[in-house]
Amino acid sequence: MSHHPGSHPGGPSAGGVPGTPRVLRAMNDRAALDLLLAHGPLSRTRIGALTGLSKPTASQLLARLEAAGLVVAGGTSTGRPGPGARLYALDPRAGYAAGLDVTPQRIRAAVADITGTVVGAHEVRTSPRRAGDVPAQVAGALDGAVKEAGLVRADVHRAVIGTPGAFDPSTGRLRYASHLPGWHSPALLDELAAALPMPLGYDNDVNLVAVAERHAGAARGQEDFVLLWNGEGLGAALVLGGRPHRGFTGGAGEVGFLPVPGAALARGVSRSGGGGFQTLAGAQELSRLARESGVTDAPRGRHSTVAAALLARAAEDDTGPYGRLLDAYATRLATGLAAVTAVVDPGLVVLAGPAIAPGGEPLRRRVASELHELAASRPRLVLGEVTEHPVARGALESALAATRDEVFDTSGRTRPTD
Incomplete structure (x- = not known):
């Protein structure tokens, strides 16, 4: 069991002496x-x-x-x-891998063959307020995807699970995700390993979106970039040298806790589950910004759903009240990004998530303009391109990379003529 997916023993010379x-x-x-x-x-x-x-x-x-x-x-x-x-x-058929995306509302599992083609997917609905039997829910999601693919669980070489927050490598406990009920037991990783006896990896959901964007999206071939995600919460992935930087406790990129100008200085953030940047620019703020900008027909519903609808309208007509909404929101996003870029100095920033992507080019253009005013460096800003289940896609790519290393290693195989 690995907390950081993609790690594996051996290499090209496993099973022999170099040069043989x-x-x-x-x-x-x-x-x-x-x-x-x-x-x-x-x-x-x-x-x-x-x-x-x-x-x-x-x-x-x-x-x-x-x-x-x-x-x-x-x-x-x-x-x-x-x-x-x-x-x-x-x-x-040479090998299969699985990726799972966990949110408070559901667990989505997808299974792909060795070429990366998704052959099965399944969702299990979960309660955002009440803790359920997490190992059973995860196993149920995976088994549903396996069944849809016409496979059995033993066909899957490896699975990677993406969650909000991160599992602390020193304790094995999930941190930075107080809104995910049932996932905070100190025995959870052992229970998941017992429920799914296969190599398991765990990673932060936004890190996995960055993996997907680097593999087949806006960050193809990029070794160093930042991905800013806004959905149920604000988060970032810091990709350095081609790998997500996770930090000592796994919390690198938890920018929702970042103290920023324009938001009251939050204390006790580890208990409250939020901080300045989340308060300033989280999806929950879009309704209020819309009212202040003169929008009179804002929809109701979950924060991320409302934010997506408002931004989609604004992208169609970025003048008048909706233009003012985009201006205000872009300033808030750029405020937090300025702090991130001052530390990381990326050449590229990818903007993604259901509370960013629907704003399209009008929002991207405004964030770029504001960031160039607030930050000493001038990174290129682009919109994310992996829009269909990006967390699950990144989890699949992470699981597939390790599976291919295993399946494609022929050094220990017997030659047909031996």
Whole structure:
């Protein structure tokens, strides 16, 4: 069981001595598998060209991977005169991983095959006010996704669970998420491990959104960036050197607790579960800002739902009352971001979450303008691109990365001709 997903023992030389034929074969195997993951089906000739391997060596490699159940020979290439070349692809059945997104209202689980294709998903509704049987709820969500995928639980190599707050590595207890009932037992991690006997990882939900954005969104290829999320709560992910920075207790990025100008200095924040930036710019403030800006037809409902509706209207017409709403809200978001950028100095800030994303370009433009006035550095601001279940998507990517390291490591396998 790992509190930080993606950590795994061994590496390319596991199971052999560096430089031995077994290890070199394993390195070539991994290179070919990564190419198939990135490019999709490829011919033997194309794999040879991309890896620098000779045709006989590429043929042996593909035969080895096919015998190991890692690749399948499929159709043929077209578009050239003469017979098409046979194409090879990753066998999606080679491994499966799961990602779970936990909120006070529900637990969503998704299962993906080794290529990253989601093959099953399921949600279990939970009470935001009453603690339930958390291990049973988590297992129920995962089992529902597994069933939809036509699999059994044993097919899943690994699962990563995303929650608000963070599990403190020194105590194993969830911190910074007092609004998540049932998740604060000191025995919870042991109970989850007993309910789900597989490698489990845990991470902060906003960190996992950053993982998703770095893999397939607005932060592709970025080694250092900040992601600001606003939904049920305000949070940030600080990605440094390609990895989310979690801090000593796991609480790096809990910017809702940040003291900021414009909000009363909050004390006892560890007990209250909120702080200055959350008070200043949390989703709960959008209704009040709308009234102060002259909006007379604000909807009612959950704070994040109301915020999303108001921002969507403002994005369609950012003049008059709705323009004033965006101006006021952008100033508040930029106030907290200015403090974050002064410490981290990122080149890129990604804006995401249901209480930010619906504001679209009109909100992004205003936040950027304000931040450039308030911060000495001038980071580029972009809107997040992973909008469909981003926490679950990030949890899947985290689980898949570790699963691929395990499944794609052929150094300990017996050769078909051995």
